[in-house]
Amino acid sequence: MPRLFSYNQFASGSDVVKAYADKHSPVIICDKQAKRDKPFRVKVRIGRNVMHPNAPDHHYEYIQLWNLETLVSEVRLQRSSFGDQPVQIEAEFIFIPKVSLHLTALAYCNQHGLWMSEEVDVQVTD
Numbered sequence: 001m002p003r004l005f006s007y008n009q010f011a012s013g014s015d016v017v018k019a020y021a022d023k024h025s026p027v028i029i030c031d032k033q034a035k036r037d038k039p040f041r042v043k044v045r046i047g048r049n050v051m052h053p054n055a056p057d058h059h060y061e062y063i064q065l066w067n068l069e070t071l072v073s074e075v076r077l078q079r080s081s082f083g084d085q086p087v088q089i090e091a092e093f094i095f096i097p098k099v100s101l102h103l104t105a106l107a108y109c110n111q112h113g114l115w116m117s118e119e120v121d122v123q124v125t126d
């Protein structure tokens with residue numbers, strides 16, 4: 001089982017440690033309410049405020065969106081599509097919810113492992 005990192009594990013650290021956690025943390029951006037059986041849009045951004053490197057030897061490889069233990073969708077990132085400078089990569093997921101959601105995003109940095117967002121609850125109504 002891989003270790004799973006999140007911003008809150010580092011929140012009491014120094015500014016350097018917090019910046020390290022910030023640039024690795026996926027953030028879920030979406031409405032907190034959705035309509036059942038209608039397309040629902042969720043954006044995931046890597047980094048709260050700090051940009052992550054996008055170098056050949058240090059970059060993000062994928063972003064996943066989960067609803068509890070169910071994988072909703074996954075985006076594989078082609079590093080060269082995002083330039084060679086630090087960047088806050090964003091991916092958008094559009095799917096059809098049937099029941100209320102408890103979303104979590106996971107993102108994988110090839111040097112610093114698997115990072116988890118905070119959970120976001122979305123109420124789904126008719």
Ligand SMILES: [Fe+2]
Nearest residue numbers: 024109111112
């Ligand atoms: Fe990293």
